[in-house]
Amino acid sequence: MADNKKMVNAITSMDEDFAQWYTDIVKKAELIEYTSVKGCMVIRPYAYAIWENIQRILDGMFKATGHENVCMPMFIPESLLQKEKDHVEGFAPEVAWVTHGGSEKLEDRLCVRPTSETLFCEHYANIVHSYRDLPKLYNQWVSVVRWEKTTRPFLRSREFLWQEGHTIHATAEEAIEETEKMLGVYAEFCEKYLAMPVVKGRKTDSDKFAGAEATYAIEALMHDGKALQAGTSHYFGDGFARAFDIQYTNKENKLTYPHQTSWGVTTRLIGAIIMTHGDNDGLVLPPAVAPIQVVILPIAQHKEGVLEKCAELKARLEKDFRVKLDDSDNSAGWKFSEYEMKGVPVRVELGPKDIEAGQCVIVTRHNREKTVVSLDELETMVAKKLEEVNEGLFNKALENREKKTYSCITTDEIIKALEENGDGFIKAMWCGDEECEDKVKELTGVGSRCIPFEQDNISDKCVCCGKPAKCMVYWGKAY
Amino acid sequence: MADNKKMVNAITSMDEDFAQWYTDIVKKAELIEYTSVKGCMVIRPYAYAIWENIQRILDGMFKATGHENVCMPMFIPESLLQKEKDHVEGFAPEVAWVTHGGSEKLEDRLCVRPTSETLFCEHYANIVHSYRDLPKLYNQWVSVVRWEKTTRPFLRSREFLWQEGHTIHATAEEAIEETEKMLGVYAEFCEKYLAMPVVKGRKTDSDKFAGAEATYAIEALMHDGKALQAGTSHYFGDGFARAFDIQYTNKENKLTYPHQTSWGVTTRLIGAIIMTHGDNDGLVLPPAVAPIQVVILPIAQHKEGVLEKCAELKARLEKDFRVKLDDSDNSAGWKFSEYEMKGVPVRVELGPKDIEAGQCVIVTRHNREKTVVSLDELETMVAKKLEEVNEGLFNKALENREKKTYSCITTDEIIKALEENGDGFIKAMWCGDEECEDKVKELTGVGSRCIPFEQDNISDKCVCCGKPAKCMVYWGKAY
Numbered sequence: 016m017a018d019n020k021k022m023v024n025a026i027t028s029m030d031e032d033f034a035q036w037y038t039d040i041v042k043k044a045e046l047i048e049y050t051s052v053k054g055c056m057v058i059r060p061y062a063y064a065i066w067e068n069i070q071r072i073l074d075g076m077f078k079a080t081g082h083e084n085v086c087m088p089m090f091i092p093e094s095l096l097q098k099e100k101d102h103v104e105g106f107a108p109e110v111a112w113v114t115h116g117g118s119e120k121l122e123d124r125l126c127v128r129p130t131s132e133t134l135f136c137e138h139y140a141n142i143v144h145s146y147r148d149l150p151k152l153y154n155q156w157v158s159v160v161r162w163e164k165t166t167r168p169f170l171r172s173r174e175f176l177w178q179e180g181h182t183i184h185a186t187a188e189e190a191i192e193e194t195e196k197m198l199g200v201y202a203e204f205c206e207k208y209l210a211m212p213v214v215k216g217r218k219t220d221s222d223k224f225a226g227a228e229a230t231y232a233i234e235a236l237m238h239d240g241k242a243l244q245a246g247t248s249h250y251f252g253d254g255f256a257r258a259f260d261i262q263y264t265n266k267e268n269k270l271t272y273p274h275q276t277s278w279g280v281t282t283r284l285i286g287a288i289i290m291t292h293g294d295n296d297g298l299v300l301p302p303a304v305a306p307i308q309v310v311i312l313p314i315a316q317h318k319e320g321v322l323e324k325c326a327e328l329k330a331r332l333e334k335d336f337r338v339k340l341d342d343s344d345n346s347a348g349w350k351f352s353e354y355e356m357k358g359v360p361v362r363v364e365l366g367p368k369d370i371e372a373g374q375c376v377i378v379t380r381h382n383r384e385k386t387v388v389s390l391d392e393l394e395t396m397v398a399k400k401l402e403e404v405n406e407g408l409f410n411k412a413l414e415n416r417e418k419k420t421y422s423c424i425t426t427d428e429i430i431k432a433l434e435e436n437g438d439g440f441i442k443a444m445w446c447g448d449e450e451c452e453d454k455v456k457e458l459t460g461v462g463s464r465c466i467p468f469e470q471d472n473i474s475d476k477c478v479c480c481g482k483p484a485k486c487m488v489y490w491g492k493a494y
Numbered sequence: 495m496a497d498n499k500k501m502v503n504a505i506t507s508m509d510e511d512f513a514q515w516y517t518d519i520v521k522k523a524e525l526i527e528y529t530s531v532k533g534c535m536v537i538r539p540y541a542y543a544i545w546e547n548i549q550r551i552l553d554g555m556f557k558a559t560g561h562e563n564v565c566m567p568m569f570i571p572e573s574l575l576q577k578e579k580d581h582v583e584g585f586a587p588e589v590a591w592v593t594h595g596g597s598e599k600l601e602d603r604l605c606v607r608p609t610s611e612t613l614f615c616e617h618y619a620n621i622v623h624s625y626r627d628l629p630k631l632y633n634q635w636v637s638v639v640r641w642e643k644t645t646r647p648f649l650r651s652r653e654f655l656w657q658e659g660h661t662i663h664a665t666a667e668e669a670i671e672e673t674e675k676m677l678g679v680y681a682e683f684c685e686k687y688l689a690m691p692v693v694k695g696r697k698t699d700s701d702k703f704a705g706a707e708a709t710y711a712i713e714a715l716m717h718d719g720k721a722l723q724a725g726t727s728h729y730f731g732d733g734f735a736r737a738f739d740i741q742y743t744n745k746e747n748k749l750t751y752p753h754q755t756s757w758g759v760t761t762r763l764i765g766a767i768i769m770t771h772g773d774n775d776g777l778v779l780p781p782a783v784a785p786i787q788v789v790i791l792p793i794a795q796h797k798e799g800v801l802e803k804c805a806e807l808k809a810r811l812e813k814d815f816r817v818k819l820d821d822s823d824n825s826a827g828w829k830f831s832e833y834e835m836k837g838v839p840v841r842v843e844l845g846p847k848d849i850e851a852g853q854c855v856i857v858t859r860h861n862r863e864k865t866v867v868s869l870d871e872l873e874t875m876v877a878k879k880l881e882e883v884n885e886g887l888f889n890k891a892l893e894n895r896e897k898k899t900y901s902c903i904t905t906d907e908i909i910k911a912l913e914e915n916g917d918g919f920i921k922a923m924w925c926g927d928e929e930c931e932d933k934v935k936e937l938t939g940v941g942s943r944c945i946p947f948e949q950d951n952i953s954d955k956c957v958c959c960g961k962p963a964k965c966m967v968y969w970g971k972a973y
Contacts, residue, residue, distance in 0.1 A: 113590045
């Protein structure tokens with residue numbers, strides 16, 4: 016290993032400086048390149064291929080649950096944005112304003128969508144008239160703009176890619192069911208395909224989406240003990256419908272306000288993958304979204320028959336997997352480091368001696384385990400190894416989260432837990448009062464992440480005021 | 495048929511008013527809905543599903559030719575846009591300007607990308623250093639904004655969806671080869687998957703892309719005899735490289751300017767599909783991009799066993815095709831009209847008598863041909879019918895184009911041909927002089943569409959000035 020290290024520019028150690036480690040990976044694994052547009056980045060082919068895999072899987076899950084894709088304009092007239100009071104208050108301070116088209120000044124300024132509730136509402140008002148028109152289960156894959164002051168690749172940028180689901184239903188019950196169902200889809204996606212354990216829960220009122228009655232979220236714990244909100248699902252009640260005058264005739268022939276939801280995940284998930292699975296040699300990718308699942312590296316590739324045999328293995332493997340054969344003239348050591356940096360889950364090594372013995376060596380990226388495999392069993396063993404990687408990544412992440420989750424009865428205990436163990440999830444009871452929520456943050460530095468669906472009764476009393484507790488809350492420092 | 499007509503709102507006849515016919519279809523087939531953002535539209539699920547099919551097929555063709563997807567920011571700083579002189583002159587008058595982020599006024603205005611050459615150039619300058627870094631074969635699927643004065647759904651809107659390929663090569667030869675290759679990909683896509691014959695050719699200098707050395711295009715003839723530019727591919731030489739200071743060290747260790755291309759198709763293709771294949775009953779979709787390829791309509795669905803048998807056929811067909819079974823309580827007549835309006839290529843009818851006879855009726859949308867098919871042969875026959883539809887659509891479109899293409903020796907002949915036959919392609923010789931090009935337009939109303947790769951020597955003299963001709967040009971009125 017020591018030799019390989021010299022051949023690529025080493026990255027900062029994650030224990031030394033986690034933030035710099037992250038930035039190094041983002042550049043060295045060729046995920047992001049900066050531009051002269053402040054806070055906006057180029058998503059390079061390797062990162063975009065991860066996003067395409069995320070899209071393909073999630074889009075399949077959305078369609079399997081009855082959703083259809085649409086595409087709304089990217090602009091929202093200022094007058095339209097202002098129709099729902101809470102919503103405009105939440106978003107107006109951070110939007111980009113288009114004031115001129117060509118040389119002509121616009122009468123009504125347009126903002127570049129920070130989210131599209133207002134556009135969907137305008138559309139629903141046009142197309143929803145009868146109970147027969149409901150529900151509409153829509154989604155779009157687009158980019159949105161929020162004028163953030165400080166930005167970080169994937170985690171917080173002025174423009175980011177996402178999907179936004181927007182649905183409208185006859186009844187509150189149906190809309191609530193949808194809100195919860197889509198949170199479940201997100202959780203399943205993260206755990207099954209990104210090998211990233213998440214906590215499902217409800218946001219406190221102070222953390223709700225602007226205009227929502229309730230916001231649900233999945234929260235993940237990164238390697239450094241900071242929390243990351245990985246997806247959200249909002250229930251709007253009939254608030255937007257009233258603001259935008261969307262009404263339908265129900266079965267009893269009565270005009271009724273429908274109920275709405277919205278839900279989204281973003282390219283932030285790529286940041287979550289990096290910080291959940293990455294290590295000091297670079298990226299570690301979950302197989303389901305890895306652009307290259309298997310890299311074949313020839314050993315002593317100048318020797319007769321090696322490249323031919325490698326090409327043969329590639330042809331066999333690419334029927335079932337995303338495969339790359341690197342037959343470039345870079346050294347084997349450079350290649351080892353390069354594909355470790357890129358986080359390719361499985362490496363297949365093949366040299367003259369292996370060919371003679373009818374075998375190859377399979378190395379799994381996350382634990383560097385080497386297995387000698389008979390070439391007859393190649394496909395089966397690669398499939399098995401990819402499953403092992405996925406399981407291994409999930410278990411490692413779950414272990415990290417469990418190790419870094421602390422139950423606390425008092426704010427003093429919170430402070431002590433963080434001091435002794437570093438950042439992590441704090442499980443502590445809450446009376447439901449916003450004042451206590453703020454005070455916990457002020458005293459300990461951790462904010463409420465969510466009220467988890469799976470409650471633990473740690474104590475009867477609020478961690479802050481000591482009054483009767485209403486629920487257990489996950490607290491943490493957030494990305 | 496007369497009965498069905500009454501059950502849906504009839505659309506304007508295409509012979510009576512083609513423009514209104516187009517607008518009617520766009521609304522009645524639920525492709526587009528207008529918004530309060532002038533010139534921007536909602537692409538509704540049915541149209542977006544067509545676009546997804548276009549994307550999937552084209553993206554596969556791009557990847558098979560070695561291209562990778564990336565994503566650039568949607569904003570371009572004014573200073574960056576200004577770096578290439580011709581480019582900024584061409585685009586600055588029609589861009590949307592962002593002047594404020596939140597409440598803060600921006601120092602350097604940002605335009606919403608009308609096209610992304612400048613961003614790709616900035617990126618290349620960062621990542622291309624050596625001949626080893628070349629070529630880069632990039633593409634992105636995004637939306638762009640051009641502040642058009644008059645807009646029409648799909649054909650011309652202020653925001654539209656597209657893909658833009660951007661490539662950079664070591665030599666001019668490689669870049670020219672790429673430009674031509676991608677035009678070939680577009681032509682193959684249109685002819686094979688959209689059943690739309692196209693003419694491949696080069697644009698005259700007055701019609702080139704702003705900043706290009708040469709622009710190639712595919713031109714299609716719509717049902718009404720007007721031409722539609724369906725895709726373009728540009729060769730830039732090293733002009734952008736010089737403007738953006740992109741240089742690489744070649745194999746002889748010498749600093750060299752690379753050569754570039756870009757190429758794109760847009761949601762305009764959906765407009766082309768409508769105007770190439772549509773008829774007075776609505777949309778007619780080529781099977782490769784139809785969201786629903788087969789609709790199953792139960793006859794007398796209240797009769798015992800009909801819905802069950804239809805569901806069984808659906809289960810069989812959806813293994814190979816995109817299938818919908820409409821078991822709603824709308825009348826059979828309404829359903830016939832609805833799926834004709836939506837342009838579903840193949841309809842399968844099944845009633846109690848069919849079940850008894852072990853058969854069903856297959857109706858092809860484009861020619862209304864009915865075929866009684868044994869249920870044993872269902873899959874084979876549906877596949878065969880879909881192929882027949884595709885072939886039938888292509889031949890019909892080709893016939894329309896041939897019928898409406900006129901060879902002319904003089905401008906008087908052009909005027910006469912258009913008067914007698916209506917709009918169409920004019921094939922006529924040209925001396926290569928821009929003055930003649932302008933004069934032809936002034937005198938006859940038709941502009942140059944392209945200099946086709948396949949030349950016909952109609953005469954030795956320019957159709958306008960009578961001087962020696964350099965080439966044959968397709969002329970026409972354009973969307």
